[in-house]
Amino acid sequence: MKIRKNLSLSVACLVLMQLCALNSRAQQNEPAKPVFKDGEAQIVKAFEDPAYWIREDLWVETEFDSDGDGLLDRMHVDVTRPRQTESEGLKLPVVYNSSPYFAGTAGNNPEFFWDVHHELGEQPKQHVHPPEVQRRGERPIISKGHVDTWVPRGYIVVHSSSPGTGLSDGSPTVGGDNESLAPKAVIDWLCGRAKGYKTRRGNEEVEAYWSTGKVGMTGTSYNGTLPLAAATTGVEGLEAIIPVAPNTSYYHYYRSNGLVRSPGGYLGEDVDVLFDFIHSGDLEKRAYAREHVRDTEMKNGQDRVTGDYNDFWAGRDYLNDMEPMKAALLMSHGFNDWNVMPEHSYRIYEAAKAKGIPAQIYYHQNGHGGPPPISMMNRWFTRYLFGIENGVESDAKAWIVREDDEREKPTPYKDYPNPDASPVKFYLTGGAPKKGGLVTEQPSKQAAEALVDNYSFSAEALAQAEITEHRLIFVSPELKEDLHISGEAKITIKAASSKPAVNLSVYLVSLPWNNSQWRKPKITDNLITRGWADLQNYKSLRESEPLKPGRFYEMTFELQPDDQVIKAGQQIGLMIFSSDRDFTLRPTPGTELTVDLNGTRIEIPVVGGTEAYDKAIQ
Structure with missing residues (x-):
């Protein structure tokens, strides 16, 4: 009886093995096709x-x-x-x-x-x-x-x-x-x-x-x-x-x-x-x-x-x-x-x-x-x-x-820009050649401030300088909480040039600068966004006109889109300068760019809007 049971078990195993082999061969003979899982x-x-x-x-x-x-x-x-x-x-x-x-x-x-x-406006070689x-x-x-x-x-x-x-x-x-x-x-x-x-x-x-x-x-x-x-x-x-x-x-x-x-x-x-x-x-x-x-x-x-x-x-x-x-x-x-x-x-x-x-x-x-x-x-x-x-x-x-x-x-x-972001308008207070202020309440009338173009200085160096005549920089109060920016910042600038043409560069940065000893600092560590423009095109991108030295022109343009969380302990800085040695033409240094602080403002898209910004600086 025991021998028969073992024999029956062996036959069953053999049949199972043959069925598995047949199934494997059948699978191998099935046409290959794409397979989908979890979409x-x-x-x-x-x-x-x-x-x-x-x-x-x-x-x-x-x-x-x-x-x-x-x-x-x-x-x-x-x-x-x-x-x-x-x-x-x-x-x-x-x-x-x-x-x-x-x-x-x-x-x-x-x-x-x-x-x-x-020089700007010259036919290049x-x-x-x-x-x-x-x-x-x-x-x-x-x-x-x-x-x-x-x-x-x-x-x-x-x-x-x-x-x-x-x-x-x-x-x-x-x-x-x-x-x-x-x-x-x-x-x-x-x-x-x-x-x-x-x-x-x-x-x-x-x-x-x-x-x-x-x-x-x-x-x-x-x-x-x-x-x-x-x-x-x-x-x-x-x-x-x-x-x-x-x-x-x-x-x-x-x-x-x-x-x-x-x-x-x-x-x-x-x-x-x-x-x-x-x-x-x-x-x-x-x-x-x-x-x-x-x-x-x-x-x-x-x-x-x-x-x-x-x-x-x-x-x-x-x-x-x-x-x-x-x-x-x-x-x-x-x-x-x-x-x-x-x-x-x-x-x-x-x-x-x-x-x-x-x-x-x-x-x-x-x-x-x-x-x-x-x-x-x-x-x-x-x-x-x-x-x-x-x-x-x-x-x-x-x-x-x-x-x-x-x-x-x-x-x-939900989307980009973040649907909860809305523009917060910032105005400027003077401080050149040091730092000025970036504030949300429009200040009373103040004097214009000037900078002198010099492509020899990198944007990174200008942002870190304590005192320099080659840029204007305006900083917010220190953030006590993280601040989420999402979308395109838009600047309206009112400025005058000492020459018929001038480079215009605008950076939004976070300060203080990250000069970690453990790695080579990069401008992108502190860069929020940036943009460039030609004041000669203040009316139209298709038609430019030479600037009249000393006359103020108003121009509005967007900076590059961004989505970034600015950490607590940082300040937001708006830096305005002229030639950007890494991106623009490099005319002879010395052109003077004068910015009307009362006529210049920037809108920054903040998640939570003005309420979130006010809360972050309190």
Whole structure:
């Protein structure tokens, strides 16, 4: 009896093992497909091994000819997809990344930038152009970016080189229409509406039979600009974009309220310098682009003399092109990005909301770059590319990384700016050449105060100086409690210059300065926000007029958007000075800038408004 029981148990175990083996083989034979959990696409083992990915490249025909050869330009495209898209007929959505950088660049050598040492309003000396960019990279891979993140999760990843770069036809235009229409053509091809070819000039066609026709775009900096550029065409199939630190207006990148102003770290760069930086396309066709784009359109349009806004810049401002846009927008930026400044993302986010486009914004406290946490991106693409109802529309509209937190752990808010923020108006009391006051009650009439321009002193040095004639600074009482600022500060300044033109720089800082012995102090430790302007544009950004020495002019403009908690024990300081050695032209020192204290005020967006500020200083 005991032997029979053991025998029956052995037979049962054998049957169970066979059933498990059959089930395992059945699972192995099941077609691989995307898997979702908690509203996110999960890594699928069958998609995970790069050895089984299919990599191929091709050329997509556009609707324009921007290199003057009489042929429609073709964009070089690469594709990385799971093998199941071939062996099992699997169709998947696409994560698409386009760039002018993939084939290499000219490098950032200041020798080839514009000279910034000259008087305002003067025609600068023509700068030297760099040597030709030598294209790099081997087919079929244009880039490996994003593939490790998205292919294992059940997406196809596509890259393309921008017009006039790499193996793509055309001319770089740095924000021209062809840089919007090029990714549009690739998306049209992914949706079966445009033609792709195996070779640059051949006629053998390639179809994107593995695409569901649902496309999402992402990228950082210029690569983050191009998703927005494509979205402004209204192209069908582009369902969602995640731009990271995108340049949304080349005027806002190279100018500020009428002032010639460089992006941080690239003093003397301008739109034609960026053209040279990215122009890695066909050597035989580069002469056309240099002649017609760089040396004609850009030379006549960029205007480094007045810094005025004009049609050239308007054509490179994506805010002007947003009418057709419908792609869901997850915007990402850093509040301390002084290369592509945070106004770039904010202005587009506000416009998208006004249009009723699904939109969220993620801000961190660091500098240039920095995508949202992968979970946020995953939820965004899962919802809009796979159509999974994960409730992302009900998520917080704004996600902000607080000062001491990790970038992967943002704090959710109802929106940005914080809906509980309202402007607190501050007035000035004199104190030059020391510190004046920043108060909420308008003082009685007082004398004007003057400063002397001298680019030799950094903004950091000026903010820390006890006594100096080269800046005016006005400070609040010491904060007894933390104070949360959220949004754009706006200054109205009434000032006079001793010359027909003058640089105007405005910083909002927290004091005392952090000079920790444990690490090198950075201006961003104490920087709240900043802005620049040209008083000659007090009436209009499109028309400037020379200042009459000694006459006062009133001008209002916004500083860069910010969201920051100013700690108890600090004071808020408004610093007004002239040339900013890291951003503006550097004229001969000595211009006198006089500020009418009675006619100057600043509005700072404080969470809780005046009541919160009064409570913080009591």
